[in-house]
Amino acid sequence: MTRRASVVLAAVLAFFLSGCDEVTPPRATEQTEVPSSAAPDAVTRGLPKADPVSIDVPVIEARSSLIPLGLNADNTIEVPPVTRPMQAGWYVHGPTPGEVGPSVILGHVDGNQQKGIFFRLKELAPGDKVSIARKDGVTAEFAVTKVERVAKERFPTDAVYGDTTEPELRLITCGGVFDKASRNYLDNVIVFARMISTRNA
Template sequence: MSGEPGVPESVRGKRPAQVISAPPEGVVTGPLPAPRPQGGRSPFRVPLPRRRTPAPRRVPARRRRRWPIGGIALALFFVGLFAVAMGLGVSTGFDLGLFRGPDEPPPRAFPVLEPSRPERLSIPDLKIDAPILEVGLAGDGTVDVPPLKRHNEVGWFDGGPTPGQFGPALFVGHADTRTGPSVFHDLGKLKPKQRIEVDRADGTVAVFEVNSVERYDKDRLPVNRVYGDFSRPSLRLMTCGGKWLGGDQGYADNVVVYASLVSSRK
């Protein structure tokens, strides 16, 4: 809903299938590398291969056939039969399914929602039910994370799509603090087919299904896979994992959950 208060201008102005810029180069949750520009182009704007237009085929001229009178009469007969049958069906209420196409076009292969700010994220299998706060870019140009005093809340990157729009809606969260576990401590335990639900400001609940849970060295994050899939509405949940390196380095890995929108409800 383009007029909804609270939706960032960068999100509200997007068309549903529009490709947006990826998060800039930087870190998320200790740190997470963001997409690196390649050859001066955004990793999301991949040009399609140019197609060659085939030369028109020359069709040899053929002598025009004359329609036989009998063929014309037969065609007119069937046209009249069709018209009479349609008239009988309308007047009598009889269902002439033979002459009727489908009532409506087939549904989409997946749902797509209008933009709306996320308010709460729940993962029943991990017993997570957390409020959502908006995070943008930190002072150094990296994706920000929730402040430590709010470590049990989930951060939504407001420079990307809202959950349910085309593209990956990005959520980040802390795995732990010096005082104990945080909101995404058990994120790596998720399994394919498990559900993630996001309550949105427009009153809808977007329901996502986990596709995979993967772990990457922070220096080898596949940025196009994480940020670049705009083929359908999806989620990316991210936190830290792997070996603790200490100091400013934090953990060695990033845990990334891939999930796709499967339904929604009011």
Template sequence: MAAPQAPGPDSSRTAPDSATLGRALLWPAAAAGLGMLLIYNSIGSQADDKPPAPPAAVAPAASAPAASSPAAVVPKQSSPSPSPALTRSVPTRLRIPAIAVDAPFTPLSIGAGGRLNAPPPNDKNLVGWFKDGATPGERGASIVAGHVDTTTGPAVFLQLRFLRPGSTVDITRADGVVATFKVDSVEKFSKAKFPDKRVYADTPDAQLRLITCGGDYDRKAKDYVDNVVVFAHFDSAKKA
């Protein structure tokens, strides 16, 4: 899988001590079978780095032989059934009780330059979801991003780093279902050594990644040096 690209200069920032913008998401191409790849980069440097478009969708597996054919007899599988997952439905609201998050979603898409657009920087209480990826609760890794702060002050994911294993994340979907995820781990990664495969690779079950900026602020680079990533798995569903 391709390595994350280094953030470009951010000439738009003139006051390093003021509230900083979150980072936009890059979507470099990935090797076949490794799933999709994201990395947060500075909103102010959107014109600097131009990663390629996301990888093409994986072709569906070949169909099994017809039941009437002798070759269609398949021995009973001894492995356990896949973890439960929901059908596709777009997310509408994110709630994380432990850190008082209650925010609507906005869809994120790939821009003309091959960049995944960031959530609007003028809204402190808004999270973005990559609309061409797995929906929350659907099989695969659903990617949700939010700003840690904006030019107007602290933003929706300011306290994301304080989540702990076992914390719950509730995502209301357009189909009226609330998908509940349980946090497995909260980790901080250097942007220079971001573990792309671990964070963005496709998964056989329904999982969730919550991503924002973290660590120290590099005044010279005008950027945060780390990313905070929450790893969570689909736990249950109920009607809203």
């Protein structure tokens, strides 16, 4: 396990065990995957560090500004406010979108008795596009390579946060069955994507 993965393990598990209210439990989604093809050298080398400002996932009509998310004093990961379930955020202790490595975007499936920004995240499939606009005026374009629904107790920390050789993206939310006793979903939906192109504003 990489150093970054070990640092965030407890924080990630804490986030995904809290913060989601029931609206409609997502339907079961099987894992899907598509082989990655070679990307141009300019894409595989990655971009310089630049904070992301917004995310756009057209196929599920998910668009949001991005707020920075760090760690709380107790080492749990910060999350977007549950009172603003349509707000997504990016994990500041990982690479920024477009840099080499896995950039992580977090969003609620629901909250405050409303649908969340990633309510339809489970519908994504390999090949679907995700755009991240950055402060430097560059938009990084990603293509989904894999979608997983996993039990929170088996969260694949190293696969999500471990080092990669190219710019990659992870979109994460709650999923699966909603446990009314604990008021939490039992699973996570995780979308894996790789950068395929960039464009200037």
